[in-house]
Amino acid sequence: MGHAGKVKIAVLGGSGYTAVELIKIxxxxxxxxIVAVTSRDAQPVSDYHPSLLGRLDLVCEPFDAAALKAKGVQVAFGCLPHGASMEAVAPLLDQGIRVVDLSADYRLRDPNLYAEWYGESHHDTKNLAHAVYGLxxxxxxxxxxxxLVANPGCYPQTGILGLxxxxxxxLIEQTGIIVNSLSGVSGAGRTPKLAYHFPECNESVTAYNVGKHRHTPEIEQALTHVGGSPxxxxxxxxxxxxxRGIFSTIxxxxxxxxxxxxxxxxxxxxYTGKPFVRVRTGLPSTKDSVGSNFIDLAVRVVRGKIIVLASEDNLIRGASGVAVQNFNLMHGFDERIGF
Amino acid sequence: MGHAGKVKIAVLGGSGYTAVELIKIxxxxxxxxIVAVTSRDAQPVSDYHPSLLGRLDLVCEPFDAAALKAKGVQVAFGCLPHGASMEAVAPLLDQGIRVVDLSADYRLRDPNLYAEWYGESHHDTKNLAHAVYGLxxxxxxxxxxxxLVANPGCYPQTGILGLxxxxxxxLIEQTGIIVNSLSGVSGAGRTPKLAYHFPECNESVTAYNVGKHRHTPEIEQALTHVGGSPxxxxxxxxxxxxxRGIFSTIxxxxxxxxxxxxxxxxxxxxYTGKPFVRVRTGLPSTKDSVGSNFIDLAVRVVRGKIIVLASEDNLIRGASGVAVQNFNLMHGFDERIGF
Amino acid sequence: MGHAGKVKIAVLGGSGYTAVELIKIxxxxxxxxIVAVTSRDAQPVSDYHPSLLGRLDLVCEPFDAAALKAKGVQVAFGCLPHGASMEAVAPLLDQGIRVVDLSADYRLRDPNLYAEWYGESHHDTKNLAHAVYGLxxxxxxxxxxxxLVANPGCYPQTGILGLxxxxxxxLIEQTGIIVNSLSGVSGAGRTPKLAYHFPECNESVTAYNVGKHRHTPEIEQALTHVGGSPxxxxxxxxxxxxxRGIFSTIxxxxxxxxxxxxxxxxxxxxYTGKPFVRVRTGLPSTKDSVGSNFIDLAVRVVRGKIIVLASEDNLIRGASGVAVQNFNLMHGFDERIGF
Amino acid sequence: MGHAGKVKIAVLGGSGYTAVELIKIxxxxxxxxIVAVTSRDAQPVSDYHPSLLGRLDLVCEPFDAAALKAKGVQVAFGCLPHGASMEAVAPLLDQGIRVVDLSADYRLRDPNLYAEWYGESHHDTKNLAHAVYGLxxxxxxxxxxxxLVANPGCYPQTGILGLxxxxxxxLIEQTGIIVNSLSGVSGAGRTPKLAYHFPECNESVTAYNVGKHRHTPEIEQALTHVGGSPxxxxxxxxxxxxxRGIFSTIxxxxxxxxxxxxxxxxxxxxYTGKPFVRVRTGLPSTKDSVGSNFIDLAVRVVRGKIIVLASEDNLIRGASGVAVQNFNLMHGFDERIGF
Structure with a gap:
C-alpha cells in the first residue's frame, strides 16, 4: 500500500489514553x-500500549519540532498535559506544522481566566490569540x-452542545444552570493515584471538585459566545x-x-446537518455512544424545568475523535471519515 | 445458646435482595x-441465597398469618413487592403481629397520591391511616x-435527610429543588430484565423515569411535613x-x-444525637457507607446555590438497615444495636 | 458514495451481540x-441497538431466502441460535447465497457428536458434509x-490456537490437557437470566458447566485434525x-x-504469516485484544508443565471478527481488511 | 457499655485494606x-478509612511496643508489609504481647525458603522457630x-483446604497438581500502581507471576505436612x-x-466440625462467600481428573477474618464469635 496523498502526522505524548485512542482512529x-510518536522514553509505542502490537511499529522519540518537520509532518496532535503543551506549540507552528492540541492550554481566550483556573500564567499568548476552539x-x-486548534474538553462538549x-x-435563564456530570475513570488520565486505584473507585461513586472544576469557564465561554451575553x-x-463515558444531566x-x-x-x-449529534426521543445510555464520535442528546420538561440528557465517549467524542473530526475539517475531508 | 428474651421474627418474601440483607443483620x-421466612416456593432459604448456607437453616413457608402467630412471631418484616404487601399487612395486624413493611404500600398518607403514582387504588386505607413513616x-x-411502620424508600432517605x-x-426556596440521584443496580430488585442484564448496564450510565419516579411524592410528603408548607x-x-450505593446531588x-x-x-x-447521620466536611463516596446503616452528608455553596451531597447503602440504610433501626426503636433498644 | 463492487450482505438474527458487532465491522x-437484517420483529435495527442510530438505517425483516436473493444478497452471516440456524442454511445455499454461520450447527463434523452434546439430532447432514470449519x-x-463456513466458537479458538x-x-501428551477459561458475560448472549443479572454476576466469579461444556468436542476435533491422532x-x-474478553490458561x-x-x-x-495471532513474550491481558481481531498467546514452562496463556475479544475474534476474516478469505481480500 | 473482660487489642499498620476489615470485625x-492503631502518620484512623467515621475514634500512633504494653494491649494484629513485620514482632513478644501476624514473615518454617522466595534473609529466626501457622x-x-500466629495467605488457604x-x-498424585486462582484487586494492597489503576485492570483479566508467586511454597509446606511427604x-x-474474592480451580x-x-x-x-468450611454440591460463586469467613468447596470428577472449586473472601477468610478466628482459638472463645 502506498501512502500517496496521505497527511503525515505526529502524535505528541504517546503514553496516555487519548494518544492510544487517537492512534487507533x-x-x-x-x-x-502516523510518522512519529513522541514521548520522554525512547521505547516502542506498543510497550506503552500492547493493544497496538502488530498495528503500529514506531519507537517513540523525544519531542523536536525540526526533526518532525524533517520527517514531513504536516499535522501534530498534542496529547500532552496542560502546561507542557504550551511549550510544544510555538516551535511546531514556527515550522509550519498545524496543531490540534488536546490539552486545555489554548481553550480559554482570556489568559487571565487561564491563570485564575489553572493556577499559572499563560506564556504563549501570541498563539493563544489565533487559536480556534475546536468544537x-x-x-x-x-x-x-x-x-492551531484547541480541541475541546470532554465534559464541556456535553454542557455546550447540551445547552x-x-x-x-x-429559551432559558442564563444563570443558575446546573450541569451535573458523570464520568468514567479514564477521564482522570493514566497516572496511578489512590483515588483511581481499583479497589477505591470500583463499586463507588463520588463528586469531586464541586464548584471548582476547570471545565466551568470553558463551558461558559462557548455558551456566552452562542448566546451573545454571559x-x-x-x-x-x-x-x-x-x-469511559460521560453522562450529563442538565x-x-x-x-x-x-x-x-x-x-x-x-x-x-x-443540529440539522451535524452528523455526530443524535437528538433522540428515548433516554441515552453512555453505552450507546462509547466507541463512537457521537454525542447523544435528549430533552424533557419536568415541573417547569428543562432537563437535557447528554452522553458521549469521553476519550473519542470527548477528545481523540473530535480531534480527528477537526483534522477532517482542516483538510476539507468529510467530517465522518475515519469513524 | 438459648433465645430467652429474643424477639421472634418473620421475614416475608425471602427471595430478594432486601430479605437477604435483612436476614444477615x-x-x-x-x-x-428469625423463626420463619415466607416465599411462594417451599425451598430452603439458602437455595435462594447460598451466602446463608450454614447460617440460617430455615425452609421457606407460604404466607399464613395465623401460622406465624402460632410460631410466636412478634414482628414481621415485609420484603414483598408493593401491592402484594397490602394483602399481608391486615391479617398480620389482626393477629397482633407488628409489621415493618419495606414496600411502598403504606408510605404515602394520601391514598389518592398512591393511586396516582402507583397506578392502582389503595385497598387497605384502614391500616394506612395509622401507619407510621419509618424515617x-x-x-x-x-x-x-x-x-405498622412504613419503611422509607432508598432514594427518598437521601433526599429527605439531605434537605x-x-x-x-x-433557608431555601421550596420549589425547583433538584435531587439528582445515582443508584447501584441492586435497587432494581432481583428479577432479570434486559435493562439489568450485565452486558447492557455494566460500563454504562443512564437516567430513567425522568420526572416520573414514584419516590418523588414520598420525598415531598416528608419535606412538606418538616417545613410545614408544600x-x-x-x-x-x-x-x-x-x-449498591446511592449518591444524591441536591x-x-x-x-x-x-x-x-x-x-x-x-x-x-x-443531626445532633442522630448516630446514623454523618455530617462530613469532605466529599463522601458511596463506598464509605456501603455495608453500613450510615447516611453521609456534605454541603457546599456554589455560585448562589446550596449543593448537598448525600450517600448511603441502598440495601442497608435504604431498606433493611433502617428497618432494623425501626425495629430497635419499636422495642426500646439502642438504635445502634445489630450494626 | 456509490457501492460499485461491494459485496451485498444479509445479517440473520439481528438482535444479539454478535450481530451488532458484525454490523459495526x-x-x-x-x-x-449490508442490504438486509432479519429478525422476528419488523422494527428498525437501531431499536435493538441504539448505538447504530445514524449509522445503519435498515428495518429488520423476517427471514426469507428468496427475498434476500432478490435483493442481491451474496453472503449471509447467521447470528441465529443453534438449532434455528440449521433451518436457514439450506434455503440460502439453494438460492446460491454463501453462508458464514456463527452458530454451532455446522462445527462438529460428526452428527452423532452434535446429538450427544447439543441434545438433539442434526437435520441438515447434507450441508454439514461440505461445511468448512472457519478457523x-x-x-x-x-x-x-x-x-458454508461454520464460524468457530469463542472459547475453542483460544484452546485450538493455544495448543x-x-x-x-x-511436543505434548494428548490426554489430560487442561483448558481453564475465563469469559466476560457477553458470551452468554443477550437473553436476561438470573445468572447474568447485574447484581448476581457483578463482583463475582464462578465456574460453570464443569466437564460438560459444548465447546469441548469442538476443541478436540480441531486439535485431533492438527495432530493426526485423538x-x-x-x-x-x-x-x-x-x-467481553476470554482468557484461557492451558x-x-x-x-x-x-x-x-x-x-x-x-x-x-x-504462526509466521498469520496477521491476527500475536505471539508475545509478556503476559497478555484481555484488554490488549478487546476491540480487535487479535488473539494473543504467551508460553511458560513451569515445573515440568507447559503453560499457554491465550487471550481474545470473545465477540470480535471469538465471533464476528473472525467471521469477517472468513468473509475476506472467501472473496480473496486481504484478511486484515475492515479491522 | 463497660469493657470488663474484653481483650485489649492493637492493630499495627492501620492504613491498608486488611486493617480496616479487621477493625470492622x-x-x-x-x-x-481496640485500644491502639499504629501508623507512620499520626492522623485519625478515619482519615485513612472514612467508613470508620463514627465507629472508631482513635488517632494512629507510631509503633512502640512498650507504649502498647502500657495501654494494656494483650494481642497485636500485624497488618504490616512483609519485612516490616519482622521488626515489630520481637519487641511485642518481649513485652508479653501475643501476636497474630498477617504478613508472610513467619509462615515458611524454613528460613532458606523465605530467602529464596522473598529475596532477603530472615532476621528473626528465633521467633520463627516457635511461630504457629494459623490455618x-x-x-x-x-x-x-x-x-505468635503466622496468619495464612489468601491464595494458600484455597489451595490447602481445597486439597x-x-x-x-x-487419593492423588503429589506432583503436577494445578492450582489456577483468580483474585479480586484488593489482594494487591492499597498502594497505587499502574497495574491496579482502574482503567487498566477494569474490564480485563490477566495472569501474573506465573510459576513465581510466593504463595507456592506456603501451599506446599502445609500440604506436605498434611500428606507426610512432599x-x-x-x-x-x-x-x-x-x-474482593478468590476463586481457585484445582x-x-x-x-x-x-x-x-x-x-x-x-x-x-x-471438614466435619469445621464451621467455616462449606462443602457444597453446587458450584460456588465468590459472591456467596464475600463478606464472610466461609470457604466454599465443591468437587467434580472429569475425564480422570479431580477438579476442586474453592472460593473465599480474600480480605476476610483470606486475611482478617481468619485472624479473628485465630484470636478466638487463642482465647478459648467459640471460633464463630464476631462473624
Missing part, C-alpha cells in the same frame, strides 16, 4: 499516516483554516466506576412555558 | 430470632409505638454500574446569602 | 454493503471456496465480571524436557 | 476492644497456646476486575479411579 483513516458543531467554519440550542433560542453554569463532576429554567415537543424541535433544527 | 442482632431521624418518636435541615431552617422537588434517578436556592460554614453548622445541629 | 469494510489460521485454504503448535510439533481436553469455563505435559525458548520458537514459527 | 466482637482447620490445636482431604486420604503444586494467579490426578460421590464424602468427613 488514525490507523483506520484512509488519508492519515466543530459551533466553530466548524473557523476550524477549516486554523493553524446551545436553548441559549441560541433565548452564561453562568454550576458544574458538578462525579466519578463513576466504568472505563437543568435549565425556561423564560416562558415550553412544551417538550417545542424544545425537541428546537434541538432537531439546531 | 438480624442474624447478628442479639435480641432477634427514624424525623419520625422516630412515632415509630416507638407503631403497630431537612434546610427546610426546617427556612415542598416540590425535581427528582432524576440514574443507574450506575455497581451493586441543588437548592437559598432565600438569602448564606455561607458554607453557616449551612454546615445548621446540619451539625439538626 | 462491516460498516467500516470498504467492500461490504482461518488452520483451515484457511478450505475457507476460500467454501459455500496447535504443541500438538503439531508432537486429543482430549478438560475444559473448564468460568464467568468473570466484565463485558496446561499441557511435554513428552520430553523442553525450554521456554524452544516452545516460544515453535509458536513463532507456527 | 473487631468492632462487632463482644470480647474485643485453624489444620493447625487449630497449635494455635490455642501460640504466642487437604485428597492429600490426607492419599507435595508440589503449579500455582497460577490471575487478576480479575472485582474488589486439578489433581487420582491414584485410582474415584467417583464424584466418593470424593465428596471424603470432603464432608474431613
Amino acid at each position: 488514525l490507523l483506520r483513516h484512509p488519508h492519515a499516516e 466543530p458543531e459551533i466553530y466548524g467554519a473557523n476550524v477549516r483554516d486554523a493553524r 446551545a440550542p436553548l441559549v441560541a433560542g433565548k 452564561v453562568q453554569v454550576i458544574f458538578t463532576p462525579h466519578l463513576v466506576p466504568m472505563d 437543568y435549565a429554567t425556561p423564560l416562558r412555558a415550553v412544551s417538550e415537543a417545542e424544545v425537541l424541535a428546537q434541538y432537531r433544527e439546531y | 438480624l442474624l447478628r442482632h442479639p435480641h432477634a430470632e 427514624p431521624e424525623i419520625y422516630g418518636a412515632n415509630v416507638r409505638d407503631a403497630r 431537612a435541615p434546610l427546610v426546617a431552617g427556612k 415542598v416540590q422537588v425535581i427528582f432524576t434517578p440514574h443507574l450506575v454500574p455497581m451493586d 441543588y437548592a436556592t437559598p432565600l438569602r446569602a448564606v455561607s458554607e460554614a453557616e449551612v454546615l453548622a445548621q446540619y451539625r445541629e439538626y | 462491516l460498516l467500516r469494510h470498504p467492500h461490504a454493503e 482461518p489460521e488452520i483451515y484457511g485454504a478450505n475457507v476460500r471456496d467454501a459455500r 496447535a503448535p504443541l500438538v503439531a510439533g508432537k 486429543v482430549q481436553v478438560i475444559f473448564t469455563p468460568h464467568l468473570v465480571p466484565m463485558d 496446561y499441557a505435559t511435554p513428552l520430553r524436557a523442553v525450554s521456554e525458548a524452544e516452545v516460544l520458537a515453535q509458536y513463532r514459527e507456527y | 473487631l468492632l462487632r466482637h463482644p470480647h474485643a476492644e 485453624p482447620e489444620i493447625y487449630g490445636a497449635n494455635v490455642r497456646d501460640a504466642r 487437604a482431604p485428597l492429600v490426607a486420604g492419599k 507435595v508440589q503444586v503449579i500455582f497460577t494467579p490471575h487478576l480479575v476486575p472485582m474488589d 486439578y489433581a490426578t487420582p491414584l485410582r479411579a474415584v467417583s464424584e460421590a466418593e470424593v465428596l464424602a471424603q470432603y464432608r468427613e474431613y
Whole structure:
C-alpha cells in the first residue's frame, strides 16, 4: 500500500489514553499516516500500549519540532498535559506544522481566566490569540483554516452542545444552570493515584471538585459566545466506576412555558446537518455512544424545568475523535471519515 | 445458646435482595430470632441465597398469618413487592403481629397520591391511616409505638435527610429543588430484565423515569411535613454500574446569602444525637457507607446555590438497615444495636 | 458514495451481540454493503441497538431466502441460535447465497457428536458434509471456496490456537490437557437470566458447566485434525465480571524436557504469516485484544508443565471478527481488511 | 457499655485494606476492644478509612511496643508489609504481647525458603522457630497456646483446604497438581500502581507471576505436612476486575479411579466440625462467600481428573477474618464469635 496523498502526522505524548485512542482512529483513516510518536522514553509505542502490537511499529522519540518537520509532518496532535503543551506549540507552528492540541492550554481566550483556573500564567499568548476552539458543531467554519486548534474538553462538549440550542433560542435563564456530570475513570488520565486505584473507585461513586472544576469557564465561554451575553453554569463532576463515558444531566429554567415537543424541535433544527449529534426521543445510555464520535442528546420538561440528557465517549467524542473530526475539517475531508 | 428474651421474627418474601440483607443483620442482632421466612416456593432459604448456607437453616413457608402467630412471631418484616404487601399487612395486624413493611404500600398518607403514582387504588386505607413513616431521624418518636411502620424508600432517605435541615431552617426556596440521584443496580430488585442484564448496564450510565419516579411524592410528603408548607422537588434517578450505593446531588436556592460554614453548622445541629447521620466536611463516596446503616452528608455553596451531597447503602440504610433501626426503636433498644 | 463492487450482505438474527458487532465491522469494510437484517420483529435495527442510530438505517425483516436473493444478497452471516440456524442454511445455499454461520450447527463434523452434546439430532447432514470449519489460521485454504463456513466458537479458538503448535510439533501428551477459561458475560448472549443479572454476576466469579461444556468436542476435533491422532481436553469455563474478553490458561505435559525458548520458537514459527495471532513474550491481558481481531498467546514452562496463556475479544475474534476474516478469505481480500 | 473482660487489642499498620476489615470485625466482637492503631502518620484512623467515621475514634500512633504494653494491649494484629513485620514482632513478644501476624514473615518454617522466595534473609529466626501457622482447620490445636500466629495467605488457604482431604486420604498424585486462582484487586494492597489503576485492570483479566508467586511454597509446606511427604503444586494467579474474592480451580490426578460421590464424602468427613468450611454440591460463586469467613468447596470428577472449586473472601477468610478466628482459638472463645 502506498501512502500517496496521505497527511503525515505526529502524535505528541504517546503514553496516555487519548494518544492510544487517537492512534487507533488514525490507523483506520484512509488519508492519515502516523510518522512519529513522541514521548520522554525512547521505547516502542506498543510497550506503552500492547493493544497496538502488530498495528503500529514506531519507537517513540523525544519531542523536536525540526526533526518532525524533517520527517514531513504536516499535522501534530498534542496529547500532552496542560502546561507542557504550551511549550510544544510555538516551535511546531514556527515550522509550519498545524496543531490540534488536546490539552486545555489554548481553550480559554482570556489568559487571565487561564491563570485564575489553572493556577499559572499563560506564556504563549501570541498563539493563544489565533487559536480556534475546536468544537466543530459551533466553530466548524473557523476550524477549516486554523493553524492551531484547541480541541475541546470532554465534559464541556456535553454542557455546550447540551445547552446551545436553548441559549441560541433565548429559551432559558442564563444563570443558575446546573450541569451535573458523570464520568468514567479514564477521564482522570493514566497516572496511578489512590483515588483511581481499583479497589477505591470500583463499586463507588463520588463528586469531586464541586464548584471548582476547570471545565466551568470553558463551558461558559462557548455558551456566552452562542448566546451573545454571559452564561453562568454550576458544574458538578462525579466519578463513576466504568472505563469511559460521560453522562450529563442538565437543568435549565425556561423564560416562558415550553412544551417538550417545542424544545425537541428546537434541538432537531439546531443540529440539522451535524452528523455526530443524535437528538433522540428515548433516554441515552453512555453505552450507546462509547466507541463512537457521537454525542447523544435528549430533552424533557419536568415541573417547569428543562432537563437535557447528554452522553458521549469521553476519550473519542470527548477528545481523540473530535480531534480527528477537526483534522477532517482542516483538510476539507468529510467530517465522518475515519469513524 | 438459648433465645430467652429474643424477639421472634418473620421475614416475608425471602427471595430478594432486601430479605437477604435483612436476614444477615438480624442474624447478628442479639435480641432477634428469625423463626420463619415466607416465599411462594417451599425451598430452603439458602437455595435462594447460598451466602446463608450454614447460617440460617430455615425452609421457606407460604404466607399464613395465623401460622406465624402460632410460631410466636412478634414482628414481621415485609420484603414483598408493593401491592402484594397490602394483602399481608391486615391479617398480620389482626393477629397482633407488628409489621415493618419495606414496600411502598403504606408510605404515602394520601391514598389518592398512591393511586396516582402507583397506578392502582389503595385497598387497605384502614391500616394506612395509622401507619407510621419509618424515617427514624424525623419520625422516630412515632415509630416507638407503631403497630405498622412504613419503611422509607432508598432514594427518598437521601433526599429527605439531605434537605431537612434546610427546610426546617427556612433557608431555601421550596420549589425547583433538584435531587439528582445515582443508584447501584441492586435497587432494581432481583428479577432479570434486559435493562439489568450485565452486558447492557455494566460500563454504562443512564437516567430513567425522568420526572416520573414514584419516590418523588414520598420525598415531598416528608419535606412538606418538616417545613410545614408544600415542598416540590425535581427528582432524576440514574443507574450506575455497581451493586449498591446511592449518591444524591441536591441543588437548592437559598432565600438569602448564606455561607458554607453557616449551612454546615445548621446540619451539625439538626443531626445532633442522630448516630446514623454523618455530617462530613469532605466529599463522601458511596463506598464509605456501603455495608453500613450510615447516611453521609456534605454541603457546599456554589455560585448562589446550596449543593448537598448525600450517600448511603441502598440495601442497608435504604431498606433493611433502617428497618432494623425501626425495629430497635419499636422495642426500646439502642438504635445502634445489630450494626 | 456509490457501492460499485461491494459485496451485498444479509445479517440473520439481528438482535444479539454478535450481530451488532458484525454490523459495526462491516460498516467500516470498504467492500461490504449490508442490504438486509432479519429478525422476528419488523422494527428498525437501531431499536435493538441504539448505538447504530445514524449509522445503519435498515428495518429488520423476517427471514426469507428468496427475498434476500432478490435483493442481491451474496453472503449471509447467521447470528441465529443453534438449532434455528440449521433451518436457514439450506434455503440460502439453494438460492446460491454463501453462508458464514456463527452458530454451532455446522462445527462438529460428526452428527452423532452434535446429538450427544447439543441434545438433539442434526437435520441438515447434507450441508454439514461440505461445511468448512472457519478457523482461518488452520483451515484457511478450505475457507476460500467454501459455500458454508461454520464460524468457530469463542472459547475453542483460544484452546485450538493455544495448543496447535504443541500438538503439531508432537511436543505434548494428548490426554489430560487442561483448558481453564475465563469469559466476560457477553458470551452468554443477550437473553436476561438470573445468572447474568447485574447484581448476581457483578463482583463475582464462578465456574460453570464443569466437564460438560459444548465447546469441548469442538476443541478436540480441531486439535485431533492438527495432530493426526485423538486429543482430549478438560475444559473448564468460568464467568468473570466484565463485558467481553476470554482468557484461557492451558496446561499441557511435554513428552520430553523442553525450554521456554524452544516452545516460544515453535509458536513463532507456527504462526509466521498469520496477521491476527500475536505471539508475545509478556503476559497478555484481555484488554490488549478487546476491540480487535487479535488473539494473543504467551508460553511458560513451569515445573515440568507447559503453560499457554491465550487471550481474545470473545465477540470480535471469538465471533464476528473472525467471521469477517472468513468473509475476506472467501472473496480473496486481504484478511486484515475492515479491522 | 463497660469493657470488663474484653481483650485489649492493637492493630499495627492501620492504613491498608486488611486493617480496616479487621477493625470492622473487631468492632462487632463482644470480647474485643481496640485500644491502639499504629501508623507512620499520626492522623485519625478515619482519615485513612472514612467508613470508620463514627465507629472508631482513635488517632494512629507510631509503633512502640512498650507504649502498647502500657495501654494494656494483650494481642497485636500485624497488618504490616512483609519485612516490616519482622521488626515489630520481637519487641511485642518481649513485652508479653501475643501476636497474630498477617504478613508472610513467619509462615515458611524454613528460613532458606523465605530467602529464596522473598529475596532477603530472615532476621528473626528465633521467633520463627516457635511461630504457629494459623490455618485453624489444620493447625487449630497449635494455635490455642501460640504466642505468635503466622496468619495464612489468601491464595494458600484455597489451595490447602481445597486439597487437604485428597492429600490426607492419599487419593492423588503429589506432583503436577494445578492450582489456577483468580483474585479480586484488593489482594494487591492499597498502594497505587499502574497495574491496579482502574482503567487498566477494569474490564480485563490477566495472569501474573506465573510459576513465581510466593504463595507456592506456603501451599506446599502445609500440604506436605498434611500428606507426610512432599507435595508440589503449579500455582497460577490471575487478576480479575472485582474488589474482593478468590476463586481457585484445582486439578489433581487420582491414584485410582474415584467417583464424584466418593470424593465428596471424603470432603464432608474431613471438614466435619469445621464451621467455616462449606462443602457444597453446587458450584460456588465468590459472591456467596464475600463478606464472610466461609470457604466454599465443591468437587467434580472429569475425564480422570479431580477438579476442586474453592472460593473465599480474600480480605476476610483470606486475611482478617481468619485472624479473628485465630484470636478466638487463642482465647478459648467459640471460633464463630464476631462473624
